[in-house]
Amino acid sequence: MRHPSRVRSLLLCFLASTASASALLPRDPVPEGFVAAPYYPTPYGGWDDDWSESYGKAVKLVSQMTLAEKVNVTAGTGLFMGMIISENHDVVLGILDGPLGVRSTDNVTAFPAGITTGATFNKDLIYERGAAIxxxxxxxxANFYLGPCVGPLGRKPRGGRNWEGFGTDPVLQAIAGVQTIKGVQDRGVIAVLKHLLGNEQELYRMYNPLQQAYSSNLGKSTRQTIIGICN
Structure with a gap:
């Protein structure tokens, strides 16, 4: 290849256009201790007796699935995380994303954002929104709703995930999250609470072959601050 630097620049511009309206500029290396290294093997769950029945069902389901189906269900399919289906015998799983409702399809409702919903301070309205979703x-x-979102701390006013959550107050986030989950699950759909605390990065949040992603690792002082707020 005659101009590798030019090709790399073009690729970076393309990635920027798919992720943000801002220019994707070179950044400093990820600080030591802030790289989320993979952990193998994954620790076994099922140590809580209250979950024994659920784990039994999960084992029965997974034992019927092919490797491709396991990957599709755990990692998603497609760039925009469309419907994820696993079919084995009488088993069909559908997982869909969308903080405002069903994503990547037509004839659906764009519900009020989480930050707007939280601003009502109305448990009944929050529940009804969850039920409608x-x-x-x-x-x-879809059997799984990838929401609600309660993770954002709101440290940056322009943070990409601020609007998905219900507010920066942990009590508000918790109550609104519970009401949403109750509403969703009362309609026979499983809610999947997200995101990891600290997962507010917009640029560099997705790994690609040319750029390492940031992790959601938090330093000691940040962790202590969060624990203090929650207590």
Missing amino acids: GEEFKGKG
Whole structure:
């Protein structure tokens, strides 16, 4: 290749256009201790007796799945995380994303953002919003709703995930999250609480062959601050 630096620049511009309206500029290396290294093997779950029945069902399901189906369900399929389906015998799983409701399809509702919903301070309205979201997910054949989002701390006003959460107050986040989950699951859809605390990075949050992603690792002082707030 005659101009590797030019090709790399073009690729970076392309990646920037798919991730953000801002220019993707070179950044400093990831600080030591802030790289999320893989952990193998994954620790076994099922140590809580209250979950024994659920783990039994999970083992029965996974034992029927092919490797490709396991990968699809755990990692998703496609760039925009469309419907993820696993079919084995009588088993069909549908997982869909969308903080405002069902994503990547048509004839659905754009519900009020989480930050707007939290600003109502109205448990009944928050529950009804969750129930309506669950109804649409069920209608689209999805068994799992990838939400609600309660992770953002709101440290940056322009943070990419601020609007997905219900606010920066941990009590508000918790109560609104519970009401949303109740509403969704009362419609027969499983809610999947997200995101990891600290997962607010927009640029560099996705790994690609040319750029290492940031992790959600938090330093000691940040962890102590969060524990103090939550207590």
